[in-house]
Amino acid sequence: MTHASKCVLSAQCTIAGSDACNRLCAHYIALHGATGAGGRHGYAGIPEEYRFVTVQNSPVREAQPKAYESIDAYVATFSRQFTDVREAMIAEGHSENKVRMKSLYLYSDSPGTGKTTTASAILNAYLVTSYIGAIQRGLQPEQRPALFFDVNDWQGEYNEFNRPRVPESIAGPAAERYYNAMQAAKTVPFLVLDDIGVRDATEGFRSDLHRIINERVTNKLATVYTSNIALDKLDTVFDRRLADRVRDMCVEVPFVGESKRGMRK
Numbered sequence: 214m215t216h217a218s219k220c221v222l223s224a225q226c227t228i229a230g231s232d233a234c235n236r237l238c239a240h241y242i243a244l245h246g247a248t249g250a251g252g253r254h255g256y257a258g259i260p261e262e263y264r265f266v267t268v269q270n271s272p273v274r275e276a277q278p279k280a281y282e283s284i285d286a287y288v289a290t291f292s293r294q295f296t297d298v299r300e301a302m303i304a305e306g307h308s309e310n311k312v313r314m315k316s317l318y319l320y321s322d323s324p325g326t327g328k329t330t331t332a333s334a335i336l337n338a339y340l341v342t343s344y345i346g347a348i349q350r351g352l353q354p355e356q357r358p359a360l361f362f363d364v365n366d367w368q369g370e371y372n373e374f375n376r377p378r379v380p381e382s383i384a385g386p387a388a389e390r391y392y393n394a395m396q397a398a399k400t401v402p403f404l405v406l407d408d409i410g411v412r413d414a415t416e417g418f419r420s421d422l423h424r425i426i427n428e429r430v431t432n433k434l435a436t437v438y439t440s441n442i443a444l445d446k447l448d449t450v451f452d453r454r455l456a457d458r459v460r461d462m463c464v465e466v467p468f469v470g471e472s473k474r475g476m477r478k
Contacts, residue, residue: 216241221254221337224267225345243354244344253354254340258361263333271334273327276470280319280327283466284335290314291342294402295350316436318444318459321468328439328468332405335437336361339403359403364422367394371418395421399428403435410442410450423455430458438463 215234216223220241223229228238235241236249246252254264268274268288274281292298293314302312317335319328339359347354373379373387398404409422429436442449444465447456 216249218265219249220245221265221267221341222344224269225341240344240348244340253344253356253358254337256357257336257340257359259333259336260329260361260363263330266330266334266337268331268334268338271327271330273330273334277327277331277468280331280466280468283464284317284331287315287317287464288335288338288342291339292346294343295346297350313433314435316438316459316463318463318465319437319439319468320441320443320465321470322441322443323471324441326468326470329407331468332407332437332439333361336403336405339435343402355402357397357401359405360397360401361405361407362394362398362425363407364409365407367391368414368418370394371415371421375415375417395425398425401434403437404429405437405439407439408441409438410440419451423451426451426459427455430455430462433462 215230215232216236216238217226217229217234220226220229220234220238222240222244223234226234226240228234236247242252244252244254246255266272268281268284271281291314293302293312299309299312303309319332321328336359343358344354370387370391374384374391379387398406406426409426414422426436428434438459440447444460444463447459450456451459
């Protein structure tokens with residue numbers, strides 16, 4: 214049975230849909246693991262309902278045509294993660310700042326307009342470009358090139374070990390998961406930070422989120438943010454210095470209309 218519908222490489226694979234497109238394919242295993250739930254794709258942590266959404270098949274594309282014009286252009290820059298592409302562009306006269314992959318800020322004041330679906334699709338596009346590009350260049354593909362980071366879930370982990378009278382058997386593992394996730398989010402080459410507009414948060418949690426964003430901005434690591442707070446109002450949630458730094462490195466992509474939560478988030 215073909216595994217084309219279960220593999221993020223299928224749109225760019227010459228054997229997709231053939232008898233050779235199965236669970237024994239080396240590239241399928243590299244991306245999805247032997248069980249189909251592991252590998253680089255599983256390690257990225259994309260929510261189950263968005264795992265196989267692509268920029269091309271996204272159910273949001275038709276409803277957000279203007280946003281997807283920007284997203285198509287952004288995805289086309291993913292080859293810049295490779296040194297030879299950057300060097301070639303600089304040799305052609307492009308400045309280093311222009312060559313660097315920037316970040317995206319997906320915004321709408323209404324929930325359910327397709328930001329998370331789209332962010333997942335973008336992450337899948339990065340995974341595919343990262344993997345195929347490395348293979349083409351004779352390089353070892355990154356083990357964890359990208360990560361989907363749900364800020365609300367992460368805040369839940371924080372609350373799990375900071376509430377009073379939480380048993381150590383619960384608090385200890387929650388704290389370990391929290392700090393492991395934090396370290397990964399600081400350093401992974403490509404990150405989706407989903408729903409960064411947290412308002413009801415302790416200073417400690419907000420400070421940790423600041424640290425992730427600051428680390429990525431400082432090291433010029435590409436990040437896709439989703440938020441219900443406009444980029445020019447980000448200093449209502451984060452301190453002004455950090456908000457300014459995020460603005461300097463981001464292209465804002467507005468999502469219009471009202472909730473389509475019945476379709477996808």
